[in-house]
Amino acid sequence: MTPLGLDAFLPYLINRTGVRLVARFTGVLRREGLSIQDWRVLAALNEQDGQRLSDLAERTSIEISTLSRIIGSMEKQHLLNRSRASGDARAVAIRLAPRGIEMVARLIPAAQALERTALAGLDAEAEAQLKALLRRVYANLG
Numbered sequence: 150m151t152p153l154g155l156d157a158f159l160p161y162l163i164n165r166t167g168v169r170l171v172a173r174f175t176g177v178l179r180r181e182g183l184s185i186q187d188w189r190v191l192a193a194l195n196e197q198d199g200q201r202l203s204d205l206a207e208r209t210s211i212e213i214s215t216l217s218r219i220i221g222s223m224e225k226q227h228l229l230n231r232s233r234a235s236g237d238a239r240a241v242a243i244r245l246a247p248r249g250i251e252m253v254a255r256l257i258p259a260a261q262a263l264e265r266t267a268l269a270g271l272d273a274e275a276e277a278q279l280k281a282l283l284r285r286v287y288a289n290l291g
Contacts, residue, residue: 159286170267177259181252182226186211186219188256191245194229195253199242228252 155161171185178188189209194200197208202220206213220243223229228249231241245253268276 163283163286166267170263173266174260174263177256181256183252183256184219186215187223187228188260190216190219190223190243191228191249191253191256192260194243194245194249195257198244201240201242205243223249 174188175185178185183191186209189211190205193205193208200208202213202216205211205220206216209216211219220229220231224231226248227246230244230246232244233241268279271279
């Protein structure tokens with residue numbers, strides 16, 4: 150049997166990198182009482198507030214039933230609010246609450262610092278290429 154060659158196997162490399170990134174950021178998040186999934190929700194809503202649960206699930210890659218529980222917990226922490234979406238009385242829009250907006254503002258510098266650390270030694274062109282390639286790999290798997 151041919152060995153897999155983990156150091157050249159894309160799923161291994163991506164997972165290994167992701168685990169290390171999450172581990173570095175989790176310490177920052179814990180001090181704020183958040184999980185990595187909470188952060189993904191906050192960051193996604195910061196980018197586009199007022200998302201429906203299904204759209205937020207797609208954007209954060211969190212399964213809807215899990216996301217629904219996370220949203221409930223975050224609502225109790227006054228980080229976000231649920232309200233009826235305009236134009237569709239059945240749809241619920243999820244929005245950042247003032248406390249959530251403040252939390253994101255505090256965390257963005259730490260997230261950006263982690264990204265700078267991860268990308269150290271890459272020039273702007275290599276960084277852009279890496280991000281484009283990762284988006285392409287993600288799309289290929291969709």
